[in-house]
Amino acid sequence: MLETINLSKSFKGKKVVQDVNLYLNNGESVGLLGPNGAGKSTTISMISTLIKPTSGEIKLNGVNTIDKPGEIRRISGVVPQELALYQELSAYENLKFFGAIYKMKGKELEKGIQQALEFVGLEARQKDLVKTYSGGMKRRLNIAAALLHKPKILILDEPTVGIDPQSRNHILETVRMLNQKDGTTILYTSHYMEEVEQLCDRLYIMDHGKIIAAGTKAELLSILSTEDTIKVELNKMDETFVEYVKTIEGVRKVEASHSQMKIIATKGSNLISKLVHLAEKHHIQLINFHTETPSLEDVFLHLTGSKLRN
Amino acid sequence: MRSFIKKDLLIFWRDRKELATVLILPILLVLVLNFAFAGLFSNNEQSSLDLQLAVVNQDDVAEAMARLNEKLVNEASLGDQEAKALVEQANDIHPVQLLFDFLESEDLNDWVTVHKLEESVAVDKVKEGDLDAILIIPDGFTAESLYAAFVGESPATTLEYKLEKETSNSSALYSIIHGFIDHLNYQFAIQEIAGASEPAVKLPEGGFEKIGAGETFTMTQYFTVAMGALFALFLVATVATKTGVEIREQVFNRILLTNSHPMHFLIGKMVSTICLVLLQIIFVMIVSHFILDVFPDRSITFWIGLIAMVILLSLVLSGLAAVFTAISLRVNDIDAANGIFMLVILLFGIIGGNFVPIYILPNWLQQIGEWTPNGLFLVMLTDWIQFEELSSIVKPSILLTGIFLLFTMIGLALFPQRGKAK
Numbered sequence: 126m127l128e129t130i131n132l133s134k135s136f137k138g139k140k141v142v143q144d145v146n147l148y149l150n151n152g153e154s155v156g157l158l159g160p161n162g163a164g165k166s167t168t169i170s171m172i173s174t175l176i177k178p179t180s181g182e183i184k185l186n187g188v189n190t191i192d193k194p195g196e197i198r199r200i201s202g203v204v205p206q207e208l209a210l211y212q213e214l215s216a217y218e219n220l221k222f223f224g225a226i227y228k229m230k231g232k233e234l235e236k237g238i239q240q241a242l243e244f245v246g247l248e249a250r251q252k253d254l255v256k257t258y259s260g261g262m263k264r265r266l267n268i269a270a271a272l273l274h275k276p277k278i279l280i281l282d283e284p285t286v287g288i289d290p291q292s293r294n295h296i297l298e299t300v301r302m303l304n305q306k307d308g309t310t311i312l313y314t315s316h317y318m319e320e321v322e323q324l325c326d327r328l329y330i331m332d333h334g335k336i337i338a339a340g341t342k343a344e345l346l347s348i349l350s351t352e353d354t355i356k357v358e359l360n361k362m363d364e365t366f367v368e369y370v371k372t373i374e375g376v377r378k379v380e381a382s383h384s385q386m387k388i389i390a391t392k393g394s395n396l397i398s399k400l401v402h403l404a405e406k407h408h409i410q411l412i413n414f415h416t417e418t419p420s421l422e423d424v425f426l427h428l429t430g431s432k433l434r435n
Numbered sequence: 436m437r438s439f440i441k442k443d444l445l446i447f448w449r450d451r452k453e454l455a456t457v458l459i460l461p462i463l464l465v466l467v468l469n470f471a472f473a474g475l476f477s478n479n480e481q482s483s484l485d486l487q488l489a490v491v492n493q494d495d496v497a498e499a500m501a502r503l504n505e506k507l508v509n510e511a512s513l514g515d516q517e518a519k520a521l522v523e524q525a526n527d528i529h530p531v532q533l534l535f536d537f538l539e540s541e542d543l544n545d546w547v548t549v550h551k552l553e554e555s556v557a558v559d560k561v562k563e564g565d566l567d568a569i570l571i572i573p574d575g576f577t578a579e580s581l582y583a584a585f586v587g588e589s590p591a592t593t594l595e596y597k598l599e600k601e602t603s604n605s606s607a608l609y610s611i612i613h614g615f616i617d618h619l620n621y622q623f624a625i626q627e628i629a630g631a632s633e634p635a636v637k638l639p640e641g642g643f644e645k646i647g648a649g650e651t652f653t654m655t656q657y658f659t660v661a662m663g664a665l666f667a668l669f670l671v672a673t674v675a676t677k678t679g680v681e682i683r684e685q686v687f688n689r690i691l692l693t694n695s696h697p698m699h700f701l702i703g704k705m706v707s708t709i710c711l712v713l714l715q716i717i718f719v720m721i722v723s724h725f726i727l728d729v730f731p732d733r734s735i736t737f738w739i740g741l742i743a744m745v746i747l748l749s750l751v752l753s754g755l756a757a758v759f760t761a762i763s764l765r766v767n768d769i770d771a772a773n774g775i776f777m778l779v780i781l782l783f784g785i786i787g788g789n790f791v792p793i794y795i796l797p798n799w800l801q802q803i804g805e806w807t808p809n810g811l812f813l814v815m816l817t818d819w820i821q822f823e824e825l826s827s828i829v830k831p832s833i834l835l836t837g838i839f840l841l842f843t844m845i846g847l848a849l850f851p852q853r854g855k856a857k
């Protein structure tokens with residue numbers, strides 16, 4: 126439903142976002158992962174129409190949004206990285222103001238406010254001034270303000286930075302509920318691998334303004350390597366067993382020493398069950414084994430040569 | 436739109452410190468300034484001018500009648516009989532005594548202290564600054580002035596008024612004395628025409644001539660109006676600062692994303708500025724009025740005019756707020772912008788005469804000052820307080836309206852189009 130085509134942005138000649146192509150399907154939950162300064166916020170600002178791209182297109186259901194920002198603004202809710210709230214007003218007053226300028230009125234507005242507050246678990250403190258809130262509560266209200274008008278697309282920019290684990294879980298749960306129960310399309314930005322892994326169906330990895338990889342988690346992992354490394358510990362070592370292992374389809378290399386074996390095999394060759402079978406036949410017990418699967422962290426490292434978190 | 440205004444007012448209401456500043460501080464300042472300056476400028480009950488006047492009498496009153504007789508016979512060629520009759524009549528008139536009576540009269544008592552001195556002593560004292568001026572009654576003054584009165588000529592000798600250097604005090608004294616001499620001559624003239632046998636010279640009223648027929652403009656009124664307008668100006672800076680906060684705290688972005696027309700934001704700022712300025716000035720004026728009786732016994736028309744002018748000022752200031760808001764949305768460095776806004780406001784305040792009465796400033800600055808909205812407002816209000824004449828406020832009203840439109844147009848022109856805002 127939403128796609129960007131060669132989206133680019135320069136500030137004073139410095140390219141901050143370069144040729145970003147990404148898309149969101151209806152009901153999907155998509156992550157945008159990248160270290161600080163990668164250009165995630167800039168990309169999101171362009172998508173949400175706050176800043177104009179230097180070049181490239183953004184299309185909502187095939188219609189260019191850059192000159193006609195009305196529709197995307199109407200159907201999307203944006204949770205900015207920074208808090209966008211009036212500190213001197215209460216949560217209720219904040220939502221009432223933002224709801225009113227979304228042209229919501231009367232009962233509809235009142236109901237919208239209470240639903241949004243309930244969603245983020247702030248009903249009890251709604252009359253308190255925002256400046257008295259904890260960091261986590263402010264972040265939750267920041268999300269509530271984007272939910273008022275029941276957006277079809279929710280765009281979140283690092284909504285969990287710098288808050289306590291409890292609030293963080295609450296936020297992640299809220300986003301998951303919105304996606305799974307209400308069918309809200311999610312674009313979630315983060316530099317936390319775990320969050321994106323947990324929440325998102327698909328993800329984009331961004332660094333230095335460019336998308337360097339995209340796909341489902343499994344797809345991304347397969348970028349890193351086409352092989353799995355499996356370490357096995359046996360109760361005894363048997364030469365013939367080793368020879369048999371070498372003949373299993375997909376196995377490329379076997380190293381044996383004492384009671385341990387290291388097997389390198391093609392990814393997805395279903396090695397473990399075959400191995401278990403074989404061991405039974407040879408009356409060998411498998412004491413312990415583990416697969417060394419690369420993480421997204423490794424993928425990032427592999428792609429950029431640097432760690433995700435700095 | 437209503438939501439924008441409500442939000443701005445609510446945020447302002449929450450900022451109690453700011454609220455107290457714009458409401459209480461001007462009233463405190465009016466009170467403090469009023470008491471501080473009461474001794475200097477007060478123009479009602481209390482006297483403030485205390486002029487030290489040396490009077491040197493060189494006239495020999497005892498000889499005066501003989502000299503008058505001589506003059507009448509020799510110079511006016513009157514017969515002895517005629518001359519005698521006139522001298523008889525003149526015996527009852529003592530110009531020197533009249534002058535002293537005048538200077539020491541109740542009216543002038545508060546203003547002038549008379550010191551009867553020798554000329555040389557008086558001159559020294561004036562030089563030392565102990566005295567303000569010297570009035571010399573020259574030899575032959577009585578005879579000459581009586582003679583002049585009878586024959587209808589101007590006297591050959593007159594009072595001499597000497598002063599070390601021109602100050603407002605001494606020139607005030609001069610006009611008092613001048614007034615006296617005119618009056619004296621006038622009285623004689625009347626007397627002669629009427630031929631009344633018993634001259635009764637009425638003393639002129641002491642004090643400055645009143646300007647026109649209007650009311651006087653008091654220091655208290657000046658302070659009330661000036662402080663009200665000054666803090667209204669500060670309110671504009673506050674509105675601009677709050678816009679800065681909205682930008683920094685990203686709420687302006689959120690407002691943009693709601694698809695509501697950004698112009699609502701600007702107009703909301705203008706309307707809330709109008710509300711705040713009206714509230715603030717009216718509050719300051721009314722409270723000052725009740726504490727200090729600033730505008731005693733004024734008509735309903737006066738109050739209506741006053742409120743109309745305050746409304747006009749609030750409009751102009753809302754225009755200024757629009758300009759500041761639009762600039763805030765355009766610049767990169769909001770703090771620098773806020774600093775500049777404050778400077779502009781202080782500048783307006785100073786040259787518009789809100790800190791010190793405008794006539795203290797150099798002429799060229801006064802002229803610029805009268806073009807600031809607050810300066811115009813002060814000039815207009817000063818006029819209104821004194822004369823309550825519609826004709827005298829038409830021009831400044833039109834000018835103010837013009838400035839309002841100009842500001843608003845600049846604000847609208849500078850206001851960033853949707854999507855372009857940072």
Ligand SMILES: Nc1ncnc2c1ncn2[C@@H]1O[C@H](COP(=O)(O)OP(=O)(O)O)[C@@H](O)[C@H]1O
Pocket residue numbers: 136141159160161162163164165166167168
């Ligand atoms: N308004 C701007 N002017 C100049 N440079 C900017 C501006 N906004 C962002 N940048 C630069 O663009 C880069 C990407 O920033 P950002 O999109 O915020 O990254 P992220 O959200 O991934 O941390 C950074 O190097 C940042 O300094």
Ligand SMILES: [Mg+2]
Pocket residue numbers: 162165166167206282283
């Ligand atoms: Mg960011």
